[in-house]
Amino acid sequence: MLPWSTVPVPGRDGQGDATLFIGHPQTGRWLEVIADIRPPHGVLIFHAMELTGKFRPHLQEN
Numbered sequence: 513m514l515p516w517s518t519v520p521v522p523g524r525d526g527q528g529d530a531t532l533f534i535g536h537p538q539t540g541r542w543l544e545v546i547a548d549i550r551p552p553h554g555v556l557i558f559h560a561m562e563l564t565g566k567f568r569p570h571l572q573e574n
Contacts (some may be wrong), residue, residue: 524558
């Protein structure tokens with residue numbers, strides 16, 4: 513998935529920061545993926561699904 517948009521959002525536990533990635537794989541369906549970026553440990557993806565109305569406005573901003 514190539515990200516079309518990235519937006520900072522609250523972290524999984526409501527604290528810290530996470531990143532919302534909006535993009536689409538070759539299927540053409542828009543996806544929302546939220547991940548905690550945790551250097552040096554890596555990335556924790558804790559949400560991934562087809563794009564919903566909650567995050568669709570972030571797609572239109574870009």
